[in-house]
Amino acid sequence: MKGMILIMDGLGDRPLKDLNGMTPLQAAKTPNMDKMAEKGINGLMDSIKPGIIPGSDTAHISILGYDxxxxxxxxxxxxxxxxxxxxxxxxxxxxxxxxxxxxxxxITDRRAGRIRDGTKDIINTLNGMIIEGYEDVKIIFKESTGHRAVLVLRSEGHESLSDAVSDADPKNEGKPPKTVFPTDDTKEAVRTADILNKIVDTSYEMIKDHPVNQEREKNGEPPANIIVPRGAGAVPEVESINEKYNLNSLCIAETGLIMGIGRFAGMDIIEVEGATGGTDTNLDNIIDEIVKHATGNEYNFLLINIDGADEAGHDGSFEEKLEFIEKVDKIVIKKLLEIEDCYIILTADHSTPISRMDHTADPVPIIINGPEVRIDNVKEFNEIEAHKGGLCRIRGSDVMDILMDLMNNSSKFGA
Known part of the structure; x- marks a missing residue:
């Protein structure tokens, strides 16, 4: 048997006055998701635990069975x-x-108008950055999807670096980048914070007049003229999911973050052409890759992430969120219903309510479809109906154990 987890990033929401007290998922026309609910077992999921607001990263880590x-x-x-x-x-x-x-x-736009093109050229310029006094630190930039990028600091001298530093992201427009400060009193943290502050300032000077930004300003678009880092982390050690659960696994995701989690977990990665991580993503290409690998013989477990609902939630647009949910239902879920001999889990990593424009700890709906699933009486897939289902309320850390048992891929605990 095969297993698949499809995570619609940021799908969960709260009732909205503009939707007559319904969530976007409730208000959306989703006949295929509803069919999945009718054919499966339903419930609510706290991706980490009740009351804890998950990041997309920590939520996926938990759902994959890691702490x-x-x-x-x-x-x-x-x-x-x-x-x-x-x-x-x-x-x-x-x-x-x-x-x-x-x-x-x-900062007048934290996402540079959700820039889509030209970031590679900007990164090529930034990768020539050298910070005076820190010539022994290699500075590596790499573009990701849309407005996203990464920064890696590598000490090539005798002095180490630290991830005990704060973020530069002001979180809201109308403020300058935050001054990065060390979060402990080690000299490594002090050194790293100083480097980051200089990188932010230097990035502006290096790219404010970049040809890509000159063209964007000419076209009335916000220039991508400064880099704002956040989410510092040292390299973790992660047990391979293939060894942990005896799987051959594949990750199909739109964003560097989720692909990175998949890589750390030892999963193969498919990068889909036209997958932007936004509401404009190419869902046809995504479902073609899903069907190809779900019906092939190479993999018996797939992790899928589709991100557009989260973007709409962060933008505070219930119209975009509702429309995107309906597109996923029509293009992706419809074809998933045709796949046989596969347990398919449909859920979200967290809620991104329109009213908050950020993640919340509200639990998300979850369905499991597949052979021998104990079908309950739920007929619709949404946050309100899901609590009536046979799964009741579970945590993200339960998902892989449940799936492995259904796939007959678990061992007995005890005699």
Missing amino acids: PYEIYTGRGPFEASGVGVDILPGDIAFRCNFSTADSNKI
Whole structure:
């Protein structure tokens, strides 16, 4: 038997006045998700535990059966690995945003208008960066999808670096990048914080007049003229998921972060052409890859991540979120229903309510479809109906154990 977990990033939400007290998932027309609910067993899931607000990274780590409190050092290493940077022990990695700053270095757009093109050219310029006084620190930038990028610091001298540093991201427009400070009193942390502050300032000077940004300004688009790092982390040690559960596993994801988690877990990675991580992503290409590998013989476990609902939630657009949910239902879920001999789990990693424009700890709906599943009486897939299902309320850390048991891939505990 095969198993698949499809995670719709940020799918969960809260009731909205604009939708007559419904969530976007409730309000959306989702006949195929509803059919999955009717054919499966349903419930609610806290990806970490009740009341804990998950990041996409810690949520996925938990759902894959790892303890995020043990292996999570920060988002940066996963993001860096996901975009193909070979990070080494001792490296410190960060996720970054291409952002827009005015002449006073006030951030006017944290995501540079959700830039899609030209970031590779900007990164090529930034990779020539050398910080005076820190010539022994190699500075490695790499573009990811959209407005995302990564930064890796590698000490090539005798002095080490530290991930005990704060973020530069101000979180909101109208503020300058935050001054990075050490979060412990080690000289390594002090050194790393100083380097980061200089990198932020230097990035602005290096790329504010870049040809890509000149063209964007000419077209009335926000320039990607400053790099804002966050999510510092040292390289973690992660047990291979293939060894942990006796699997041949594949990850199909849109963002560097989730691909990086897959790589650390020892999964093969498929990068899908046209997968942007936004509501404009190419869902046809994504489902073609899913079906190809779910019906082939090479893999018996697939992790899928589709990100657009999360982007719409962060943007506070219930119209975009509802529309994207309906697109996934029509293009992706419809074809998933045709796959046989596979246990398919549909869920989210966390809620990203329109009213909050950020993650919350609200539990998310979950369905399991497949042979011999105990079908319950739930007929619709949404946050409200799910609690009536036979799964009741579970944690993310339960998912792989449940799936492995259904796949007859578990061992008995005890005599």
